[in-house]
């Protein structure tokens with residue numbers, strides 16, 4: 001085995017390798033100094049500290065001295081509404097004036113505003129717009145992104161969003177994991193026929209699946225959006241077709257979506273700002289990943305999910321942006337991490353675990369990415385800071401120095 005690339009003289013090397021199988025948030029390996037990573041083609045072949053083992057080295061090996069910088073697995077943004085047309089800055093003033101998110105939606109704004117601009121956008125317009133967001137995400141150290149549909153809300157436009165996501169995966173280096181989310185809101189044409197739309201979503205499921213356009217199915221289980229029963233019907237139909245499941249739960253009102261996630265075996269339950277003790281108990285006794293979105297709390301000026309309580313209960317937490325044109329119009333996962341530290345009271349190891357191996361679990365990719373371990377993909381991010389603590393303390397700028405995807409340098413500041 002000969003190395004194509006060696007990264008050495010690393011400051012803190014956050015491998016995110018889990019030191020045990022306990023459902024804890026601080027049990028990841030951190031090599032404190034002088035770390036190295038040996039890469040052959042697209043895979044990691046050795047990780048350690050001190051002298052790089054000579055048996056891997058050849059005259060052709062590229063040796064990169066990282067001069068004490070922080071190194072982590074490529075960051076994973078496990079919850080985004082990436083592909084969408086238009087923007088909703090016109091609603092920002094309403095939000096600041098205290099108009100509730102669900103009231104804006106009920107008045108035909110919110111998701112339904114993004115619906116109009118997404119339906120009116122061509123595939124090329126969506127591709128061009130989303131390439132810019134993906135460039136921001138890459139430069140912020142992100143190498144894998146989950147991307148939900150849900151602004152088409154009819155078969156033609158849902159397929160358009162999902163096709164755009166697929167095409168984007170070939171046009172730039174960030175890996176895209178696709179989620180079908182036609183159950184995001186009820187479109188105007190079904191305004192007085194909610195049941196008809198639930199049946200239409202169920203009719204779309206096999207079509208999307210046979211085109212291999214989505215790995216996950218997600219639903220907005222929320223007051224005045226989709227009830228727990230409607231969510232159960234759609235997710236059960238999706239599960240029978242082979243979809244893995246996600247659920248937006250307890251964002252604004254706690255309906256019992258979290259308990260449904262545990263009952264139905266969802267991969268993840270997301271938002272959880274209003275999670276109850278019963279929901280915490282249900283998740284603690286399941287393998288469901290709790291994907292928290294603190295930048296959405298920040299932007300909606302809502303309170304934050306009770307992360308500390310969830311961590312004490314043994315729940316596995318991921319953190320992601322929820323990037324979307326309404327409740328969180330920001331691609332900045334680094335800022336999410338800094339909010340996670342300051343407002344969710346998460347420790348550095350907990351925060352970095354939440355955007356690496358736990359985010360990989362939230363998209364069921366923990367066997368190939370999410371940690372710097374032998375045999376895993378060489379998705380690696382270098383930050384121009386000495387430690388996790390400094391990264392979280394110095395907020396609001398981009399700390400990325402360089403990003404490697406499948407062992408290749410894809411960004412250098």
Ligand SMILES: O=C(O)CC1=NCN=C1
Pocket residue numbers: 081110111114220248251324325326327
């Ligand atoms: O408002 C949006 O566009 C995205 C969103 N879906 C559920 N919560 C937020």
Ligand SMILES: [Zn+2]
Pocket residue numbers: 079080081248322324
């Ligand atoms: Zn969302």
